[in-house]
Amino acid sequence: MRLLEDSVMLRAWVTTLSGVAAVAVALGGLGAPVQPALVLWFVLVCPGSAVVGLLRPPSPLFAVTLSIAISCALAVVVAQVMLLAGVWSPLAGLIGLAELTVVAAATEVAVERRARRRALDVGQG
Amino acid sequence: MNAVLGSELAPPPLQQVGRLLRTREAGSLAELGVVGVLWVVALRSVDPSAMTDLGLVSVLPWTAAVAMALLLFSFARALARPTSPGWLLTAYPLALSTLAFSTPLLAYGMTPRYSWAWKHAGIVDYIDRTGTVDPHIGVLPIYHSWPGFFAGNAMLTDVAGLESSLDYAAAAELFLNLLALGAVLAVLAALTEDPRTRAVGGWLFVLGNWVGQGYFSPQGINVVWYLLVLAVLLRWFPGRSSLRAPPPATPARRVGMCAVVLLLLVCIASTHQLTPVITVLMLTALVASRQTSLRTLPWFMAAVLAAWVLYVAEPYTRTALAEALGEVGAVTTNLDSTLIGYGTASSGQVVVSLVTRVFTGVLCALAACGFLVSWRSRRARPAIVLAAVPALIVGFSAYGNEVVFRAYLFALPGLVYFAALLLWPPGTAARRHRALVVGLTSVYLVLGFGVAQFGNDRQYHFTPEEVAAAEYVHDNAPPDTLLVEGSRNYPSQFRDYERFTYVPIAQEDPEDIRRILADPVGVMTRWMSDTDGYRASYLIITRSQVAATTARGEVPGNGLLAIVQALRSSPRFRVVFENRDATVFQLAGAPAGGPAP
DSSP states (O other): OHHHHHHHHHHHHHHHHHHHHHHHHHHHTOOTTHHHHHHHHHHHHHHHHHHHHHHOOSSHHHHHHHHHHHHHHHHHHHHHHHHHHTOOOHHHHHHHHHHHHHHHHHHHHHHHHHHHHHHHHHHHO | OHHHHHHHHSOOHHHHHHHHHHSHHHHHHHHHHHHHHHHHHHHHTOOGGGOBTTBGGGGOOHHHHHHHHHHHHHHHHHHHOTTOOHHHHHHHHHHHHHHHHHHHHHHHTTSOSSHHHHHHHHHHHHHHHHSSOOTTOSSSHHHHHSOHHHHHHHHHHHHTTOSOTHHHHTTHHHHHHHHHHHHHHHHHHHHOOOHHHHHHHHHHHHHHOOSOOOSSSHHHHHHHHHHHHHHHHHHHSBOTTOSSOOOOOOHHHHHHHHHHHHHHHHHHHHHOSHHHHHHHHHHHHHHHTTOBSOTTHHHHHHHHHHHIIIIITHHHHHHHHHHHHHHTTOHHHHHHHHSOOTTTSOHHHHHHHHHHHHHHHHHHHHHHHHHHHHTTSGGGHHHHHHHHGGGGGGGOGGGGGGHHHHHHHHHHHHHHHHHHHHHSOTTOOOOHHHHHHHHHHHHHHHHHHHHHHHTTHHHHOOOHHHHHHHHHHHHHOOSSEEEEESOSOSSOSSSSGGGEEEEEGGGSOHHHHHHHHHSHHHHHHHHHTOTTTOSEEEEEEEHHHHHHHHHHTSSSTTHHHHHHHHHHTOTTEEEEEEETTEEEEEETTSOOOOOOO
16 A cells, blocks of 8 residues: 555656746756757657556556546647637647646545555444 | 775665666666667668669668667567666567658658648748738749648747758657657557556657658648547547546646637648648547547538638639549549559569558558457547548548558557557567567568668658759749759759649650650740740759659659750750769750849
């Protein structure tokens, strides 16, 4: 249980910090190699990883595949909505993805803590 | 005494490493490491310019063969060992896919294969520059009606601070093929619990996937989404007839999984034209055969697809749908135009085509035998749907000559499952002779895969010199430029693509091509001196155009080279750019090229 909670916290921190860092380097225009590496890592992996954390797929390989596929899907949806609504702004899209990631990661941490408290209550009761 | 006790309790680190290396898993991992190093060494020494029309296999050094042989041997050994864990067995298809699809990166660098990848980069560039799409645009309008993939990449390129999506497009081949394999392994995990059958299935999927759709393209990511939808449906939402119980999950998590499926379906409908059609057919077949409990999904997908086609993509649909519908059902015509013309193709390309057919036939025969031994089992039912339904799109011919390849690609997960059932039936104990059969079958399949996947690479890969020539034209041509090309097969349309009117010589009627070859200077002068219609005219001939037209027999003999020679010696033309692999001409009287406004 402890290990599971640790891995949840670790993933939540990594995805959240990656989102914040990606937005920061994009705003600052840091340039290669840090900006492309960090932004590609965040956009292609992190939003899906935060969402998949909530779903708990049984195999790590499936979790990784699903994380990346969902990240690509979310990027496509965000970009396409901006494009078709006539409000094209890549930076706003990136910020939107980062917000989504933070919300998903925070939800996972909250769900995990609640489950742990319940387990403790049951144990003590 | 203490020291002695200490060494007994905890052996020194070196001894620990030695013990770890002696374990069989570590031995397998070490073998994979050696294979990787050998492959990199082999591919770095390849000279792509020496390639014949048999493709990349014609220049592979012996070290590549040794690496592949070692990989086959190691996989067979791991299969034969009763103690091999599932993760190790799964590592082999992943290693094979990494080797196969890092090959273009190692051999050709960061210059993407396939001219279509460059066109896709052109649409990304358009959205990045303008922040809009134009469904009424004259060139490549279809991409503007299904812009999701391009919009996503435009956003990514912009926020990553990259100049163009071409900076990473070459790596998409490895990225998307590994993702597709991960998704296929998830589908196979829904069909069987045996890790050996799954590993053999994944291994066969890598080898059978020679169609070359996993590159920088909407269909590359769509295949992954499609496979993941199937994996989630078969595993988490199985039908009444399913033998496996879904993994334990809270209702909230099941709702979450369902939401993921809906997200992926919306993405499929809005980013590609063919995948949603297959998806609707597949979902309908899965529901009809009671393989999934999400019975409303086909309706949802059909509604999203209809909304997209009739509303968002309406400008394109109105003009193209009538044409496409007119061709639906023309199965024979589609089959005919799919296959290369043996009368005109070069001898090497005929060999490549024959090997590809035999290889595909062998894989389908393995699947058919697997089907025959297992079709009575309820276990086989979802896989029958997976393998059979994609064949329905052969009559859907807006894709003309490519549709058979696409149907094969979509059927492949089902096909490899049946082939894996034949080679390693679920529940079979680890046996040497069975592993030997997998190893020996793989030898033939690897050879076939090498020829089928990389057999057209003389024309499908591009050199930096060709890219430089295309960049020269794109940098210097004003808007409304006529660009005469030897063929469409070269790095083109990747920047400011809407500025040009493209006239590929290879796509002219055979009669017109003969006329051009009879008098290249006269015909080209006439084409390129239309100053009323165009502000400038260029003619570009590159190495890959020559390779493609000779391989397919589109222009008789070395026709494009003859045109270059004729124009070079004519006073009416001047060479404005040239290097080892490309020549760009303008009319002698045309103003000298300068930076485009």
